[in-house]
Amino acid sequence: MCERKSLFFANVMTETNSFSNIPTSRESFVAEGLAFGDDLLFEDGRERLGLIPVFDLARRMDWDLVGGVLASSAPAAPVQQRDYEELRDDLLARLKASAPFGAVILFLHGAMQSTLCRDCEGDILRRIRGVVGPNTPVGVVLDPHAHLTDDMVEAADICIFMKEYPHTDGGERLEEVIAVVADLARGSAPPVPVVLDCHTLGFFPTDRGPMTDFVAALQQAEQDEAIVSASFIHGFPWGDTPTTGAQLLVYARDAAGVAKAQKRAEDLRAQLWDLLDKAGPELISIETAIERARASEGAPIILADISDNPGGGAPSDSTFILRALLNAGVTETALGLLYDPVAVEMCHQVGIGGTLSLRLGGKMSPFSGEPIDCEAKVLGVAKEARMQVVDDVSFAMGDTACVDIKGIKVILSSQRKQMYAPSGFEHLGIDPAKQKLLVVKSSNHFRAFFADIAGDIWDVVTPGAINFDYAALPYRHLSAQRYPINLSADELCASLSGPRILYPSEMVQ
């Protein structure tokens, strides 16, 4: 008698900002999304749209698809240790109960830390390997804003990172992981990982500039028969770990392909170093932005408040840009989302058309700057509002309100949420296309949905929680040499370090 095998699926996602002062606990996961078992596989009795390829794999292989844990939380400080362990151990217990094992497929972030563990993904993957043994395929899709560790690579059979930032290619990467896992299940040998440290801290939007070419080069490398997958891990400079920084991870199909994989990795690294000075966005101060904007006409200029992006663990209530705009007397401007549950409630009390004295923003931490005291008129309020991103995806914003302060319309929310899409303005009757200036508290994701209405997009830096002056970040754990903090551009050369081949532990023996 043969018991059916399981295909175990789980999704644990948070991007830890070591310098954030927004706590992350079980509550944070409850607020953003926490589901167990079938609840993470099905929605309204139907297979979840994004998981259909996983269901298909289970059907093809005649496995039972088993849901483990879905835990997602807004980027913030390290997860409280007890809450991390509870989540992890729940996942492992569900995994154990699903034996015998067909395969494991995971969505992980790659930059999750708890208060005592700087590599939660490595920890989770090692323990999963311990449960399923050496021969069960384990495949992982990850976010490129990750800290690649040997534990992760050694414990998983395949780690494929999203190539695009904005992260629009999760579905494609999942298909690739599924293909490798299916091959492994049919008896293929595991691909051989080659890791190459790029010695670089940076921020790499791929929707424009030279990084689009770099993504094409990664895809070009994958055309090679000897290469299974080529990932560029951007790194997440606001996570303080020993390995923080950009890395390349290239999988050779087998031992014979390793030399090719090494060569590809070194070529890619050289290409990256060449484009470094052009890869990142031009960062300007708010004063410069206001000055430049005076000369512009037509479609709105979008100012990205990249230092206060809640999606990177910032409080989303900093007042640096708003204060500068008010001081400059700028009008025909909208700004959002400013996290301020106190002000939102006051606006709901007063109602549409009412005026009130408000203390705006600056509520969470020194990174928030000083609060702004002002007279405001309430233009709109909404209860339990959601930001429509695409047809089947929307994000909760909590209660929201729009206030007018001297011609600047500020969208307030009672939940910390990145401004992804125009609906964040539109749901309160503000037409973003009709503004001269639009300020969005987002680093890059907004580009996917605002590009159509933007005359131009400028990245504005402030003294917020996401400091782009990496040299000023108080790293305590980062040990490797990194451009630009302790390596100059001229010092980036092949002799710094070479490609490393990481075999799964049992292959080393």
Add this chain to the structure above:
Amino acid sequence: MRVFIAGLCHESSTFSPIPTSRQSFIDFDHYRPIDGKIDETALVLNGYGRFAACAQAHGDEVFLSTYSFAQPSAPATKATYEGLRDEILNDLKAAGQFDAVLLFLHGAQMADGYDDCEGDLLSHVRGIVRTETFVGAVLDLHANVSDEMLEQADALVACRHYPHIDFNERAEHLYDIARHAIQSGTRPVMEFRRVPMLGMFYTTEPQMEKVNAQALALQQSDGVQSVSMIHGFAWADLPFIGAGVLVVRDADASDKADAIEELAQSFFSIRNETRSLRVDIGEALDQAEAYKNSGKTVVIADPCDNAGGGAPSDTMFIIREALDRGLTGYACGLVWDPVAVRMAFDLGEGARFPLRLGGKSGPASGEPLDVIGTVVAVRCNMSQLGIGYTHPIGDGALIEVAGNFIALSSVRGQVFSPTCFTDFDLDLGSLTGVIVKSSQHFYEQFAPLASKVLYCDTPGAMTLDFKADMFRRIPRPIWPIDPLENP
């Protein structure tokens, strides 16, 4: 006898940054008994419930309309006030004829477009009922009594104590006045002598206690039914603001002008008693340190940030100074900070984390305090008992900072009860000082635990150093803005 009973209370501050909506009443107390009938909930509502209990005891027939109470804050929106008023008036129109209408009101309620909500409500009531119907109201002694209120009501009775521990006693007193009027077929006469002063007058202090005794003696004299010392509510920019002596007497008794004048003089003569209790932050901490190891805690009231007067309850002035001096053993509460409470719940008990505390609601809140604190305890859905009410606190958290404790709440409210701290398992006896955001209502329950009670002046919303430029419409001269020698 058939009695109509309703309650509508809000102390409205011109200077409060906190808006007031229908939700503000619903969040605190908004009760509508089914079919106007007495039930268990109605019986425990302050004042209003005692009216109902009196009716039961006398076998009188009653209709109970709504009872609405909101935490003191800015004047309510027009729709909020009119909606709550009309709920009462619609009941009054629909429920038939009444011998008496008894209302539990504040006396300092304002709304957008309404300087004098009580005067407005009473005149609407008058417009509905028969001419012979007795109309009376119990007020908070922090009322600003208007001519309209005096004209429209047959009798107004304010509580006598601050802390207001006697609302039920005064409700019973008004009920007796109403019964007497109806049974005798007479109506009392009111006399009101304004006393031009702005301030607070604690009835727990010896001079004011004497004035109160003098008032009680007058109330017990021949021909007098009731005497109320009206303290006024100073944080309202109104032409009829200020203190006064309010007498309800038999119509056929002689006027009480002389006795009232004497009482007004006595009241005015003690005007500085409460104000002179105020010490600055440095002195309050010096005194508290001097009482260290006395076995009991020093209670430091923070009356300038009293939510019960419309202040935000989120200033950090006193605790900041204690931390700056490196002092330990102080607790401060309740700091209204739903953002930090949420963070504390996210963190869980035992976590140590950077937090920005207080300073959330407006210029009167001062600067927020940035600390690295430990979450000592979190509690869901807390409440406290005080002066006849159950006051919601919401979710609460106790944060330890360098040997001191800050109690946070998600619902704004003043401190009445030591349970605001002890519900977090904090032992008040072990503390050097406990800083309570309250003007005086804390006194009843905290004084027995205290080696000393201090009243600390801060730059908060409710300073007693009134300045002429705070007001545009108040009558002048008025003490302490003007150096008056006689009332």
